Amino acid sequence: MMSLRTLARSAPRALSRASSAFTRSQVAGRTIQSTRTSAFLRPQQASAFSTTVFRRTAAADIEEELSAKLASEIQFEEEVKATQDQPASIKDYLENGPFQIKDVPGKEDVVLTRTYGSEKITVTFSIADLQNMEQDVFDEDAALGDEEAEGKEAEQDGAEGEEDLAEEPSVPCRLNVVVEKPGKGALAVEAVAQDGAIVVENLYYYQDAKLAHAATADASHASQDVYPGPPFGSLDEDLQILMERYLEERGITTALAVFVPDYMDMKEQKEYLAWLNNVKSFVDTAA
Known part of the structure; x- marks a missing residue:
């Protein structure tokens, strides 16, 4: 389920953006009117000195207003942070999980790393997935701008209540898993962690382990020339099950799917607060 923090933040941001868009349209109208008036009166102006002072004053006002808005947003984020405890899944996994x-x-x-025998295992995920999810939610809400859609949505929310929120799917988190063996290359796995489960989407083998990480442009380009193998879902079902068990033994488990x-x-x-x-x-x- 989408976290309470995400829901708490997305609502005021959406309202703020909608308000900002309305304000910009109003400001744009005033700007056009002001520009026309200034152009009409320009021949009567004796000098540009007063205009320069006005511009400097306006710029200072904008900076002051922007600073105040940023301070307000910082305070909001601090309050949200103070009211929510760190999930137990994070503390437990960091203390008891196999990965560094x-x-x-x-x-x-x-990046999560561990060794398993002679193997080196790396799991990478990104907060970009969460940011994209928040943007998708905002875009969907913006598309429902007419009153009829809002009325239907309100009616459904009232009927379904909190039970509907509990059934809302969590953010899909993409995992890039690399299993390396010395001198034997690497397996690269593309998977998704969601709702406490990990779903494997693609499986690749590289003779050169560096291609599995594709950390540079050259490595990324070279990896594109390697035969990728068939889609994981098209493999024999028993082969899929055995590969999933293979990954579970190396730490790609339900605990990881909950933690990520x-x-x-x-x-x-x-990161947002620091920004x-x-x-x-x-x-x-x-x-």
């Missing part, structure tokens, strides 16, 4: 986590502040990707969406949501909130503070610091710094 690499989470660099300011980066979208999170919760951690991704927490990280996205931290707000960085932007406010930039705006508040004197030129």
Whole structure:
């Protein structure tokens, strides 16, 4: 299910964006009118000095207003953060899970690594999935702008209540899993973690393990020339089951499927709050 934090944030943002769009249209109208008036009176102006002062004052007002809005958003995010405890799934997994986590502040990707015998296993996921999900929700809400659609939606919400929210699917989190063996290349698995389950979508084999990570443009280009194999869903059913068990033994389990969406949501909130503070610091710094 989409987290309460995501729902709490998406609603005020949607309202704010809608309000901003209306405000921009009003401002645009005033700007056009103001421009025409200024053009009409321009021959009577003695100098441009007063106009320059006005522009500087207006710019200062805009910066002050922007800073205040950023401060308000920061306060909102801090309040949301203070009212929500860290999910137990995150604490339990970090303490008892088999993977070591690499989470660099300011980066979208999170990397989990572990060894299994002589194998090196890497799992990568990104908070971009959550951001895309929030954008999709906003786009869908914006498309229901007429009163009839809003009335039907309100009626359905009233009838279904909280039970409907409980059944709403969680954010699908894409996982890139790489299993490497020394001198034997690597298996690369594309999977999705959602609703406590991991669904394998594609399975690749690379003789050169570097191609499985495709960390550079050259490696990414070279990996495209490798035969990708058939879609995982088209494989023999027993083969699919055995491959899933193979991955489970290496830590690609239900516990991981529960941990990733919760951690991704927490990280996205931290990154957004840090971004707000960085932007406010930039705006508040004197030129």
